[in-house]
Amino acid sequence: MSSSRIVSVFGATGLQGSTVLEALLKDGTFTPRAITRNPDSEAALRLKERGVEVVEGDSSNKASLVRALQGSEAVFAITVPLLPPVVTSGPSELTQGKNMVDASKEAGVKFFIFSSLPDMTKLSGGKYTKASPADDKQVIEDYLKASGLAHASLLLGAFLENLWLLHHELKKTSIGFDLSTIIYGPTSLQSFTWIEHDLGESVLALLKSYTDPSKTISGKSYPVVTSKMTYPDLAAMISKVLGVPVTFTSLATSGIPSVDELVVFAEYDGIYTVPIPNPDLAALGAKFGTMEQFMETEVKRRYGQ
Template identity: 70%
Template sequence: MSSRIVSVFGATGLQGSSVVEALLKDGTFTPRAITRNPESEAALKLKERGVEVVKGDSGDKASLVTALQGSEAVFAVTLPLISPILTSGPSELTQGKNIVDASKEAGVTFVVFRCSSLPGVKKMSGGKYTKASPFDDKEEIEQYLKASGLANASILTGGFLENFWVYTSTGFDISIPYNPTSLQRFTWVQHDVGEAVLALLKSYTDPSKSVSGKTYPVITAAITFPDLAARVAKTLGVQVTFTSVATSGVPILDEMFAAQSEYNGFHTATAIPNPDLVALGAKFGTIEKFMETEVKKRFSQ
Protein backbone atom coordinates (compact mmCIF):
# COMPACT_ATOMS: atom_id res chain seq x y z
CA MET A 1 0.00 0.00 0.00
CA SER A 2 1.06 3.56 -0.64
CA SER A 3 2.36 5.51 2.33
CA ARG A 4 0.48 8.57 1.04
CA ILE A 5 -2.64 8.55 3.22
CA VAL A 6 -5.80 10.42 2.27
CA SER A 7 -8.31 10.70 5.10
CA VAL A 8 -11.85 10.59 3.76
CA PHE A 9 -14.84 12.04 5.59
CA GLY A 10 -18.20 10.57 4.66
CA ALA A 11 -16.50 7.34 3.60
CA THR A 12 -19.56 5.28 4.55
CA GLY A 13 -21.84 7.53 2.49
CA LEU A 14 -22.30 8.26 -1.19
CA GLN A 15 -19.72 11.01 -1.64
CA GLY A 16 -16.90 9.68 0.49
CA SER A 17 -17.31 6.11 -0.75
CA SER A 18 -16.84 7.38 -4.30
CA VAL A 19 -13.47 8.81 -3.25
CA VAL A 20 -12.47 5.63 -1.42
CA GLU A 21 -13.28 3.54 -4.50
CA ALA A 22 -11.26 5.81 -6.78
CA LEU A 23 -8.26 5.74 -4.45
CA LEU A 24 -8.35 1.96 -4.09
CA LYS A 25 -8.59 1.47 -7.84
CA ASP A 26 -5.74 3.87 -8.64
CA GLY A 27 -3.29 2.89 -5.91
CA THR A 28 -1.34 6.16 -5.70
CA PHE A 29 -2.84 6.91 -2.29
CA THR A 30 -4.14 4.86 0.62
CA PRO A 31 -7.62 5.82 1.87
CA ARG A 32 -8.36 6.17 5.56
CA ALA A 33 -12.04 6.33 6.49
CA ILE A 34 -12.97 8.84 9.20
CA THR A 35 -16.26 8.00 10.88
CA ARG A 36 -18.08 8.58 14.16
CA ASN A 37 -18.97 4.88 14.34
CA PRO A 38 -16.20 2.48 13.27
CA GLU A 39 -18.46 -0.46 14.12
CA SER A 40 -21.29 0.44 11.74
CA GLU A 41 -22.16 -2.05 9.02
CA ALA A 42 -20.73 0.20 6.31
CA ALA A 43 -17.51 0.78 8.27
CA LEU A 44 -17.05 -2.94 8.86
CA LYS A 45 -17.43 -3.59 5.13
CA LEU A 46 -14.62 -1.11 4.49
CA LYS A 47 -12.45 -2.90 7.05
CA GLU A 48 -13.11 -6.20 5.29
CA ARG A 49 -11.65 -4.66 2.14
CA GLY A 50 -8.52 -3.60 3.99
CA VAL A 51 -9.43 0.06 4.43
CA GLU A 52 -8.21 1.64 7.65
CA VAL A 53 -11.19 2.95 9.62
CA VAL A 54 -10.53 5.54 12.32
CA LYS A 55 -12.95 7.13 14.77
CA GLY A 56 -13.33 10.87 14.39
CA ASP A 57 -16.21 13.24 15.06
CA SER A 58 -16.40 16.49 13.10
CA GLY A 59 -18.02 18.07 16.16
CA ASP A 60 -14.93 17.25 18.25
CA LYS A 61 -11.76 18.87 16.91
CA ALA A 62 -9.45 16.99 19.28
CA SER A 63 -10.69 13.65 17.96
CA LEU A 64 -9.99 14.84 14.42
CA VAL A 65 -6.44 15.94 15.21
CA THR A 66 -5.77 12.40 16.41
CA ALA A 67 -7.60 10.74 13.52
CA LEU A 68 -5.75 12.76 10.86
CA GLN A 69 -2.23 12.09 12.10
CA GLY A 70 -0.01 10.89 9.25
CA SER A 71 -2.42 12.01 6.54
CA GLU A 72 -1.06 13.80 3.51
CA ALA A 73 -4.47 14.96 2.35
CA VAL A 74 -8.12 15.13 3.38
CA PHE A 75 -11.40 14.88 1.51
CA ALA A 76 -13.92 16.85 3.58
CA VAL A 77 -17.70 16.76 3.55
CA THR A 78 -20.07 18.37 6.04
CA LEU A 79 -23.70 17.61 6.87
CA PRO A 80 -26.35 20.32 7.26
CA LEU A 81 -28.89 20.23 10.06
CA ILE A 82 -32.15 20.05 8.13
CA SER A 83 -35.22 19.13 10.16
CA PRO A 84 -36.67 16.50 10.09
CA ILE A 85 -33.84 14.79 8.17
CA LEU A 86 -31.01 15.57 10.60
CA THR A 87 -31.91 17.46 13.75
CA SER A 88 -29.03 17.10 16.19
CA GLY A 89 -25.29 17.46 16.17
CA PRO A 90 -22.76 20.20 15.50
CA SER A 91 -23.62 22.95 13.04
CA GLU A 92 -22.26 22.64 9.53
CA LEU A 93 -19.98 25.63 10.13
CA THR A 94 -18.56 23.97 13.24
CA GLN A 95 -17.95 20.74 11.34
CA GLY A 96 -16.15 22.47 8.49
CA LYS A 97 -14.00 24.74 10.61
CA ASN A 98 -13.05 21.83 12.90
CA ILE A 99 -11.91 19.80 9.89
CA VAL A 100 -9.82 22.70 8.57
CA ASP A 101 -8.27 23.50 11.96
CA ALA A 102 -7.57 19.84 12.77
CA SER A 103 -5.99 19.34 9.35
CA LYS A 104 -3.56 22.19 10.05
CA GLU A 105 -2.72 20.88 13.51
CA ALA A 106 -2.19 17.33 12.22
CA GLY A 107 0.19 18.46 9.49
CA VAL A 108 -2.08 17.72 6.52
CA THR A 109 -0.76 19.16 3.25
CA PHE A 110 -3.85 19.38 1.01
CA VAL A 111 -7.61 19.52 1.61
CA VAL A 112 -10.36 18.94 -0.96
CA PHE A 113 -13.73 20.24 0.23
CA ARG A 114 -17.08 19.31 -1.28
CA CYS A 115 -18.84 22.64 -1.19
CA SER A 116 -22.32 23.71 -2.24
CA SER A 117 -24.40 23.29 -5.38
CA LEU A 118 -24.80 27.07 -5.29
CA PRO A 119 -22.57 29.80 -3.86
CA GLY A 120 -23.83 31.83 -0.91
CA VAL A 121 -27.36 32.25 -2.15
CA LYS A 122 -28.46 34.88 0.37
CA LYS A 123 -25.90 37.33 -1.01
CA MET A 124 -26.35 36.23 -4.62
CA SER A 125 -30.12 36.74 -4.47
CA GLY A 126 -29.91 40.10 -2.73
CA GLY A 127 -31.62 38.71 0.36
CA LYS A 128 -34.45 36.95 -1.46
CA TYR A 129 -33.40 33.54 -0.15
CA THR A 130 -32.59 33.53 3.56
CA LYS A 131 -33.45 29.98 4.65
CA ALA A 132 -31.15 28.01 2.33
CA SER A 133 -28.43 27.94 4.97
CA PRO A 134 -26.53 24.91 3.60
CA PHE A 135 -25.50 26.96 0.57
CA ASP A 136 -24.34 29.90 2.69
CA ASP A 137 -22.62 27.76 5.33
CA LYS A 138 -20.65 25.78 2.77
CA GLU A 139 -19.46 28.97 1.10
CA GLU A 140 -18.27 30.29 4.48
CA ILE A 141 -16.41 27.02 5.12
CA GLU A 142 -14.84 27.22 1.67
CA GLN A 143 -13.61 30.77 2.33
CA TYR A 144 -12.30 29.69 5.75
CA LEU A 145 -10.34 26.89 4.08
CA LYS A 146 -8.91 29.24 1.46
CA ALA A 147 -7.72 31.61 4.19
CA SER A 148 -6.19 28.80 6.28
CA GLY A 149 -2.82 28.60 4.56
CA LEU A 150 -3.44 24.98 3.57
CA ALA A 151 -3.18 23.96 -0.06
CA ASN A 152 -6.78 23.39 -1.05
CA ALA A 153 -9.35 22.85 -3.76
CA SER A 154 -13.13 22.66 -3.68
CA ILE A 155 -15.56 20.70 -5.80
CA LEU A 156 -19.12 21.80 -6.56
CA THR A 157 -21.72 19.15 -7.32
CA GLY A 158 -25.19 19.40 -8.75
CA GLY A 159 -28.21 17.43 -7.64
CA PHE A 160 -27.28 13.82 -6.96
CA LEU A 161 -28.52 11.63 -9.81
CA GLU A 162 -28.77 8.75 -7.36
CA ASN A 163 -31.47 10.51 -5.32
CA PHE A 164 -34.22 11.71 -7.66
CA TRP A 165 -36.89 9.04 -7.96
CA VAL A 166 -39.55 7.31 -5.90
CA TYR A 167 -40.86 3.87 -6.86
CA THR A 168 -44.63 3.33 -6.79
CA SER A 169 -46.87 0.41 -7.72
CA THR A 170 -47.42 1.85 -11.20
CA GLY A 171 -43.96 3.15 -11.95
CA PHE A 172 -42.00 6.15 -10.78
CA ASP A 173 -42.79 9.70 -9.81
CA ILE A 174 -40.25 12.49 -9.34
CA SER A 175 -41.99 15.02 -7.09
CA ILE A 176 -39.91 18.14 -6.52
CA PRO A 177 -40.80 21.83 -5.96
CA TYR A 178 -38.97 22.83 -9.14
CA ASN A 179 -39.92 24.69 -12.32
CA PRO A 180 -40.35 22.03 -15.04
CA THR A 181 -38.68 24.25 -17.65
CA SER A 182 -35.65 25.15 -15.52
CA LEU A 183 -32.44 23.21 -15.90
CA GLN A 184 -30.92 21.30 -13.04
CA ARG A 185 -27.25 20.40 -12.92
CA PHE A 186 -26.90 16.74 -11.96
CA THR A 187 -23.88 14.79 -10.73
CA TRP A 188 -23.31 11.04 -10.92
CA VAL A 189 -21.79 11.11 -7.47
CA GLN A 190 -20.60 7.53 -7.16
CA HIS A 191 -18.65 7.78 -10.40
CA ASP A 192 -17.63 11.39 -10.92
CA VAL A 193 -16.82 12.73 -7.45
CA GLY A 194 -14.09 10.14 -6.93
CA GLU A 195 -12.65 10.84 -10.37
CA ALA A 196 -12.50 14.58 -9.68
CA VAL A 197 -10.94 14.24 -6.24
CA LEU A 198 -8.35 11.73 -7.47
CA ALA A 199 -7.34 14.05 -10.32
CA LEU A 200 -6.86 16.93 -7.88
CA LEU A 201 -4.88 14.79 -5.44
CA LYS A 202 -2.53 13.62 -8.19
CA SER A 203 -2.02 17.17 -9.46
CA TYR A 204 -1.73 19.44 -6.44
CA THR A 205 2.04 19.01 -5.99
CA ASP A 206 2.74 20.04 -9.60
CA PRO A 207 3.16 23.85 -9.72
CA SER A 208 2.47 23.87 -13.46
CA LYS A 209 -1.07 22.58 -12.85
CA SER A 210 -1.87 25.23 -10.23
CA VAL A 211 -4.95 23.61 -8.68
CA SER A 212 -4.75 25.11 -5.20
CA GLY A 213 -7.29 27.72 -4.22
CA LYS A 214 -9.63 26.89 -7.09
CA THR A 215 -13.20 25.63 -7.19
CA TYR A 216 -14.19 22.96 -9.70
CA PRO A 217 -17.78 22.19 -10.75
CA VAL A 218 -18.32 18.43 -11.15
CA ILE A 219 -21.43 18.15 -13.33
CA THR A 220 -22.54 15.11 -15.32
CA ALA A 221 -25.54 16.62 -17.12
CA ALA A 222 -27.66 19.77 -17.33
CA ILE A 223 -31.27 18.80 -18.09
CA THR A 224 -34.80 19.49 -16.87
CA PHE A 225 -36.60 17.20 -14.45
CA PRO A 226 -39.13 16.17 -17.14
CA ASP A 227 -36.15 15.18 -19.31
CA LEU A 228 -34.76 13.12 -16.43
CA ALA A 229 -38.13 11.39 -16.03
CA ALA A 230 -38.26 10.64 -19.76
CA ARG A 231 -34.76 9.14 -19.71
CA VAL A 232 -35.60 6.86 -16.78
CA ALA A 233 -38.83 5.81 -18.52
CA LYS A 234 -36.99 4.96 -21.73
CA THR A 235 -34.33 3.01 -19.86
CA LEU A 236 -36.75 0.90 -17.82
CA GLY A 237 -39.77 0.77 -20.08
CA VAL A 238 -42.09 1.94 -17.30
CA GLN A 239 -44.23 4.99 -16.67
CA VAL A 240 -42.25 7.81 -15.10
CA THR A 241 -43.73 11.20 -14.25
CA PHE A 242 -42.43 14.49 -12.97
CA THR A 243 -44.68 16.45 -10.63
CA SER A 244 -43.80 20.04 -9.78
CA VAL A 245 -45.19 20.16 -6.24
CA ALA A 246 -45.73 23.25 -4.09
CA THR A 247 -43.60 22.00 -1.20
CA SER A 248 -41.36 19.15 -0.15
CA GLY A 249 -42.61 19.57 3.41
CA VAL A 250 -39.21 20.89 4.50
CA PRO A 251 -38.91 24.70 4.32
CA ILE A 252 -35.13 24.75 3.94
CA LEU A 253 -35.28 22.26 1.07
CA ASP A 254 -38.08 24.23 -0.59
CA GLU A 255 -35.93 27.35 -0.65
CA MET A 256 -32.89 25.42 -1.83
CA PHE A 257 -34.88 24.01 -4.75
CA ALA A 258 -36.39 27.44 -5.49
CA ALA A 259 -32.94 29.02 -5.69
CA GLN A 260 -31.58 26.28 -7.92
CA SER A 261 -34.64 26.50 -10.13
CA GLU A 262 -34.31 30.27 -10.50
CA TYR A 263 -30.63 30.06 -11.40
CA ASN A 264 -30.95 26.97 -13.62
CA GLY A 265 -28.89 24.87 -11.22
CA PHE A 266 -25.95 27.30 -11.53
CA HIS A 267 -22.46 26.43 -12.86
CA THR A 268 -23.79 27.61 -16.23
CA ALA A 269 -20.42 28.91 -17.45
CA THR A 270 -18.62 25.57 -17.09
CA ALA A 271 -18.67 23.09 -19.97
CA ILE A 272 -19.74 19.50 -19.29
CA PRO A 273 -17.60 17.58 -18.53
CA ASN A 274 -15.40 20.14 -16.80
CA PRO A 275 -12.45 20.65 -19.20
CA ASP A 276 -10.08 21.67 -16.40
CA LEU A 277 -10.63 18.38 -14.57
CA VAL A 278 -10.49 16.38 -17.80
CA ALA A 279 -7.10 17.99 -18.48
CA LEU A 280 -5.97 16.77 -15.05
CA GLY A 281 -6.91 13.20 -15.98
CA ALA A 282 -10.45 12.81 -14.63
CA LYS A 283 -12.54 10.32 -16.62
CA PHE A 284 -16.16 11.27 -16.16
CA GLY A 285 -19.32 9.33 -16.83
CA THR A 286 -22.33 10.42 -18.85
CA ILE A 287 -26.01 10.44 -18.03
CA GLU A 288 -26.52 7.79 -20.72
CA LYS A 289 -24.01 5.53 -18.99
CA PHE A 290 -25.65 6.24 -15.64
CA MET A 291 -29.01 5.12 -16.99
CA GLU A 292 -27.59 1.93 -18.44
CA THR A 293 -25.45 0.90 -15.48
CA GLU A 294 -27.12 2.36 -12.39
CA VAL A 295 -30.81 2.78 -13.16
CA LYS A 296 -31.16 -0.62 -14.83
CA LYS A 297 -29.21 -2.32 -12.06
CA ARG A 298 -31.29 -0.73 -9.33
CA PHE A 299 -34.79 -1.01 -10.74
CA SER A 300 -35.03 -3.62 -13.48
CA GLN A 301 -37.11 -6.62 -12.44
Protein backbone atom coordinates in the same frame (compact mmCIF):
# COMPACT_ATOMS: atom_id res chain seq x y z
CA MET B 1 -1.82 -1.56 0.64
CA SER B 2 1.28 -0.47 -1.27
CA SER B 3 0.94 3.31 -1.02
CA SER B 4 1.96 5.30 2.03
CA ARG B 5 0.29 8.47 0.75
CA ILE B 6 -2.64 8.56 3.15
CA VAL B 7 -5.84 10.39 2.23
CA SER B 8 -8.23 10.70 5.15
CA VAL B 9 -11.86 10.53 4.10
CA PHE B 10 -14.65 12.03 6.19
CA GLY B 11 -18.07 10.48 5.83
CA ALA B 12 -16.49 7.27 4.59
CA THR B 13 -19.60 5.23 5.40
CA GLY B 14 -21.93 7.64 3.55
CA LEU B 15 -22.52 8.18 -0.16
CA GLN B 16 -19.87 10.80 -0.89
CA GLY B 17 -17.14 9.48 1.37
CA SER B 18 -17.62 5.85 0.35
CA THR B 19 -17.48 6.87 -3.30
CA VAL B 20 -14.16 8.64 -2.79
CA LEU B 21 -12.81 5.75 -0.72
CA GLU B 22 -13.71 3.23 -3.44
CA ALA B 23 -12.06 5.37 -6.10
CA LEU B 24 -8.88 5.57 -4.03
CA LEU B 25 -8.84 1.82 -3.48
CA LYS B 26 -9.36 1.08 -7.16
CA ASP B 27 -6.68 3.50 -8.31
CA GLY B 28 -4.03 2.50 -5.75
CA THR B 29 -1.95 5.69 -5.82
CA PHE B 30 -3.14 6.69 -2.35
CA THR B 31 -4.12 4.81 0.78
CA PRO B 32 -7.56 5.78 2.11
CA ARG B 33 -8.16 6.20 5.82
CA ALA B 34 -11.81 6.19 6.89
CA ILE B 35 -12.68 8.78 9.54
CA THR B 36 -15.90 8.02 11.40
CA ARG B 37 -17.58 8.81 14.71
CA ASN B 38 -18.43 5.13 15.18
CA PRO B 39 -15.65 2.74 14.13
CA ASP B 40 -17.75 -0.18 15.36
CA SER B 41 -20.72 0.43 13.04
CA GLU B 42 -21.61 -2.28 10.55
CA ALA B 43 -20.37 -0.17 7.65
CA ALA B 44 -17.08 0.58 9.42
CA LEU B 45 -16.56 -3.07 10.28
CA ARG B 46 -17.09 -4.02 6.63
CA LEU B 47 -14.35 -1.58 5.68
CA LYS B 48 -12.01 -3.09 8.26
CA GLU B 49 -12.68 -6.55 6.83
CA ARG B 50 -11.45 -5.25 3.47
CA GLY B 51 -8.23 -4.02 5.03
CA VAL B 52 -9.18 -0.34 5.17
CA GLU B 53 -7.84 1.64 8.13
CA VAL B 54 -10.78 2.98 10.14
CA VAL B 55 -10.08 5.69 12.70
CA GLU B 56 -12.41 7.34 15.19
CA GLY B 57 -12.85 11.07 14.76
CA ASP B 58 -15.68 13.31 15.94
CA SER B 59 -16.20 16.56 14.03
CA SER B 60 -17.40 18.23 17.23
CA ASN B 61 -14.05 17.49 18.89
CA LYS B 62 -11.01 19.03 17.22
CA ALA B 63 -8.55 17.07 19.36
CA SER B 64 -10.01 13.77 18.16
CA LEU B 65 -9.63 14.94 14.56
CA VAL B 66 -6.01 15.96 15.08
CA ARG B 67 -5.29 12.45 16.34
CA ALA B 68 -7.22 10.85 13.48
CA LEU B 69 -5.44 12.88 10.79
CA GLN B 70 -1.86 12.28 11.91
CA GLY B 71 0.24 11.15 8.96
CA SER B 72 -2.34 12.16 6.35
CA GLU B 73 -1.12 13.81 3.18
CA ALA B 74 -4.59 14.96 2.14
CA VAL B 75 -8.18 15.12 3.31
CA PHE B 76 -11.55 14.79 1.63
CA ALA B 77 -14.08 16.60 3.81
CA ILE B 78 -17.84 16.84 3.86
CA THR B 79 -20.00 18.62 6.42
CA VAL B 80 -23.55 17.60 7.30
CA PRO B 81 -26.18 20.30 7.93
CA LEU B 82 -28.62 20.06 10.80
CA LEU B 83 -31.92 19.61 8.95
CA PRO B 84 -34.72 18.32 11.20
CA PRO B 85 -36.34 15.86 10.82
CA VAL B 86 -33.57 14.31 8.66
CA VAL B 87 -30.65 15.28 10.95
CA THR B 88 -31.71 16.32 14.43
CA SER B 89 -28.54 16.32 16.51
CA GLY B 90 -24.82 16.96 16.31
CA PRO B 91 -22.51 19.93 15.85
CA SER B 92 -23.42 22.76 13.51
CA GLU B 93 -22.05 22.63 10.00
CA LEU B 94 -19.80 25.58 10.77
CA THR B 95 -18.35 23.81 13.82
CA GLN B 96 -17.72 20.67 11.77
CA GLY B 97 -15.97 22.51 8.97
CA LYS B 98 -13.82 24.77 11.12
CA ASN B 99 -12.72 21.84 13.29
CA MET B 100 -11.77 19.85 10.18
CA VAL B 101 -9.75 22.76 8.80
CA ASP B 102 -8.01 23.52 12.11
CA ALA B 103 -7.24 19.86 12.78
CA SER B 104 -5.88 19.35 9.27
CA LYS B 105 -3.54 22.30 9.65
CA GLU B 106 -2.38 21.15 13.07
CA ALA B 107 -1.81 17.58 11.84
CA GLY B 108 0.32 18.77 8.91
CA VAL B 109 -2.09 17.88 6.11
CA LYS B 110 -0.81 19.19 2.77
CA PHE B 111 -4.03 19.35 0.72
CA PHE B 112 -7.69 19.73 1.68
CA ILE B 113 -10.59 18.91 -0.68
CA PHE B 114 -13.99 20.21 0.39
CA SER B 115 -17.39 19.12 -0.91
CA SER B 116 -19.32 22.35 -1.26
CA LEU B 117 -22.13 24.38 -2.83
CA PRO B 118 -22.41 27.97 -4.09
CA ASP B 119 -23.45 30.88 -1.87
CA MET B 120 -27.21 31.01 -2.45
CA THR B 121 -27.74 34.31 -0.63
CA LYS B 122 -25.14 35.99 -2.82
CA LEU B 123 -26.29 34.36 -6.05
CA SER B 124 -29.90 35.37 -5.48
CA GLY B 125 -28.98 38.93 -4.58
CA GLY B 126 -30.40 38.48 -1.09
CA LYS B 127 -33.72 37.02 -2.27
CA TYR B 128 -32.99 33.70 -0.58
CA THR B 129 -31.37 33.91 2.84
CA LYS B 130 -32.32 30.62 4.50
CA ALA B 131 -30.36 28.17 2.34
CA SER B 132 -27.99 27.32 5.17
CA PRO B 133 -26.83 23.98 3.66
CA ALA B 134 -25.15 26.06 0.95
CA ASP B 135 -24.35 29.35 2.67
CA ASP B 136 -22.68 27.69 5.65
CA LYS B 137 -20.37 25.87 3.28
CA GLN B 138 -19.30 29.21 1.85
CA VAL B 139 -18.41 30.43 5.35
CA ILE B 140 -16.31 27.28 5.75
CA GLU B 141 -14.66 27.91 2.38
CA ASP B 142 -13.73 31.44 3.47
CA TYR B 143 -12.29 29.99 6.68
CA LEU B 144 -10.36 27.42 4.65
CA LYS B 145 -8.90 30.12 2.40
CA ALA B 146 -7.81 32.14 5.43
CA SER B 147 -6.13 29.08 6.99
CA GLY B 148 -3.33 28.99 4.46
CA LEU B 149 -3.92 25.30 3.67
CA ALA B 150 -3.59 24.28 0.05
CA HIS B 151 -7.13 23.37 -0.94
CA ALA B 152 -9.78 23.01 -3.61
CA SER B 153 -13.55 22.76 -3.51
CA LEU B 154 -15.85 20.53 -5.55
CA LEU B 155 -19.27 22.08 -6.16
CA LEU B 156 -21.96 19.44 -6.56
CA GLY B 157 -25.35 19.44 -8.23
CA ALA B 158 -28.46 17.40 -7.45
CA PHE B 159 -27.43 13.82 -6.73
CA LEU B 160 -28.69 11.42 -9.39
CA GLU B 161 -28.61 8.76 -6.68
CA ASN B 162 -31.54 10.55 -5.01
CA LEU B 163 -33.74 8.69 -7.46
CA TRP B 164 -33.49 5.86 -4.91
CA LEU B 165 -31.62 7.36 -1.90
CA LEU B 166 -32.76 9.92 0.68
CA HIS B 167 -35.58 11.61 -1.27
CA HIS B 168 -36.68 8.50 -3.22
CA GLU B 169 -37.63 10.66 -6.17
CA LEU B 170 -38.51 7.78 -8.51
CA LYS B 171 -41.55 5.82 -7.36
CA LYS B 172 -43.49 2.95 -8.90
CA THR B 173 -46.98 3.65 -10.24
CA SER B 174 -49.68 1.38 -11.68
CA ILE B 175 -48.40 1.98 -15.22
CA GLY B 176 -44.73 2.81 -14.74
CA PHE B 177 -42.99 5.36 -12.52
CA ASP B 178 -43.36 8.92 -11.28
CA LEU B 179 -40.39 11.26 -10.93
CA SER B 180 -40.99 13.90 -8.29
CA THR B 181 -39.02 16.80 -6.84
CA ILE B 182 -39.73 20.01 -4.96
CA ILE B 183 -40.34 23.41 -6.52
CA TYR B 184 -38.92 22.69 -9.96
CA GLY B 185 -41.30 23.29 -12.83
CA PRO B 186 -41.25 21.49 -16.19
CA THR B 187 -38.93 24.03 -17.83
CA SER B 188 -36.46 24.59 -14.96
CA LEU B 189 -32.95 23.31 -15.62
CA GLN B 190 -31.20 21.26 -12.98
CA SER B 191 -27.49 20.46 -12.71
CA PHE B 192 -27.16 16.76 -11.92
CA THR B 193 -24.14 14.95 -10.48
CA TRP B 194 -23.53 11.20 -10.71
CA ILE B 195 -21.83 10.99 -7.34
CA GLU B 196 -20.72 7.37 -7.49
CA HIS B 197 -18.87 7.96 -10.74
CA ASP B 198 -17.86 11.58 -11.16
CA LEU B 199 -17.04 12.60 -7.59
CA GLY B 200 -14.36 9.95 -7.18
CA GLU B 201 -12.90 10.80 -10.58
CA SER B 202 -12.75 14.49 -9.65
CA VAL B 203 -11.11 13.87 -6.27
CA LEU B 204 -8.47 11.63 -7.84
CA ALA B 205 -7.73 14.21 -10.51
CA LEU B 206 -7.11 16.88 -7.87
CA LEU B 207 -5.02 14.61 -5.67
CA LYS B 208 -2.78 13.57 -8.56
CA SER B 209 -2.26 17.15 -9.72
CA TYR B 210 -2.11 19.40 -6.67
CA THR B 211 1.66 19.10 -6.22
CA ASP B 212 2.30 20.45 -9.73
CA PRO B 213 2.62 24.26 -9.41
CA SER B 214 1.83 24.70 -13.10
CA LYS B 215 -1.71 23.40 -12.48
CA THR B 216 -2.55 26.28 -10.07
CA ILE B 217 -5.22 24.19 -8.33
CA SER B 218 -5.16 25.61 -4.81
CA GLY B 219 -7.96 28.00 -3.99
CA LYS B 220 -10.13 27.01 -6.94
CA SER B 221 -13.71 25.71 -6.97
CA TYR B 222 -14.67 23.08 -9.55
CA PRO B 223 -18.30 22.32 -10.45
CA VAL B 224 -18.86 18.58 -10.86
CA VAL B 225 -21.79 18.30 -13.26
CA THR B 226 -22.69 15.15 -15.18
CA SER B 227 -25.61 16.71 -17.06
CA LYS B 228 -27.89 19.73 -17.08
CA MET B 229 -31.50 19.14 -18.08
CA THR B 230 -35.12 19.54 -17.03
CA TYR B 231 -36.87 16.93 -14.91
CA PRO B 232 -39.27 16.04 -17.76
CA ASP B 233 -36.22 15.37 -19.95
CA LEU B 234 -34.81 13.15 -17.20
CA ALA B 235 -38.17 11.36 -16.95
CA ALA B 236 -38.10 10.81 -20.72
CA MET B 237 -34.66 9.22 -20.52
CA ILE B 238 -35.81 6.92 -17.72
CA SER B 239 -38.94 6.02 -19.69
CA LYS B 240 -36.86 5.13 -22.73
CA VAL B 241 -34.44 2.86 -20.90
CA LEU B 242 -37.18 1.12 -18.86
CA GLY B 243 -39.76 0.97 -21.63
CA VAL B 244 -42.62 2.22 -19.42
CA PRO B 245 -44.30 5.62 -18.91
CA VAL B 246 -42.57 7.96 -16.45
CA THR B 247 -44.51 11.01 -15.30
CA PHE B 248 -43.16 14.12 -13.59
CA THR B 249 -44.62 15.72 -10.44
CA SER B 250 -43.50 19.07 -9.00
CA LEU B 251 -44.06 19.22 -5.24
CA ALA B 252 -44.76 22.53 -3.47
CA THR B 253 -42.39 21.98 -0.53
CA SER B 254 -40.05 19.58 1.21
CA GLY B 255 -41.30 20.76 4.58
CA ILE B 256 -37.81 22.10 5.36
CA PRO B 257 -37.46 25.85 4.57
CA SER B 258 -33.68 25.78 4.21
CA VAL B 259 -33.97 22.98 1.66
CA ASP B 260 -36.78 24.72 -0.23
CA GLU B 261 -34.60 27.80 -0.63
CA LEU B 262 -32.11 25.77 -2.64
CA VAL B 263 -34.71 26.44 -5.35
CA VAL B 264 -32.30 29.14 -6.46
CA PHE B 265 -30.83 26.40 -8.66
CA ALA B 266 -34.14 26.28 -10.53
CA GLU B 267 -34.50 30.03 -10.94
CA TYR B 268 -30.97 30.46 -12.26
CA ASP B 269 -30.85 27.66 -14.85
CA GLY B 270 -29.02 25.19 -12.66
CA ILE B 271 -26.46 27.87 -11.63
CA TYR B 272 -23.38 26.20 -13.09
CA THR B 273 -22.37 27.56 -16.49
CA VAL B 274 -19.28 25.40 -16.96
CA PRO B 275 -19.23 23.18 -20.08
CA ILE B 276 -20.02 19.50 -19.50
CA PRO B 277 -17.82 17.69 -18.73
CA ASN B 278 -15.91 20.34 -16.79
CA PRO B 279 -12.88 21.00 -19.01
CA ASP B 280 -10.68 22.00 -16.05
CA LEU B 281 -11.24 18.67 -14.32
CA ALA B 282 -11.00 16.76 -17.61
CA ALA B 283 -7.62 18.42 -18.25
CA LEU B 284 -6.46 17.06 -14.89
CA GLY B 285 -7.46 13.54 -15.94
CA ALA B 286 -11.01 13.15 -14.62
CA LYS B 287 -13.09 10.86 -16.83
CA PHE B 288 -16.75 11.79 -16.43
CA GLY B 289 -19.65 9.44 -16.94
CA THR B 290 -22.61 10.14 -19.22
CA MET B 291 -26.34 10.07 -18.60
CA GLU B 292 -26.61 7.18 -21.03
CA GLN B 293 -24.13 5.20 -18.92
CA PHE B 294 -26.03 6.13 -15.77
CA MET B 295 -29.28 4.91 -17.29
CA GLU B 296 -27.81 1.57 -18.34
CA THR B 297 -25.67 0.81 -15.29
CA GLU B 298 -27.88 2.21 -12.52
CA VAL B 299 -31.48 2.90 -13.53
CA LYS B 300 -31.98 -0.17 -15.72
CA ARG B 301 -30.30 -2.41 -13.15
CA ARG B 302 -32.37 -1.08 -10.26
CA TYR B 303 -35.75 -0.57 -11.88
CA GLY B 304 -35.82 -2.78 -14.96
CA GLN B 305 -38.09 -5.80 -15.01
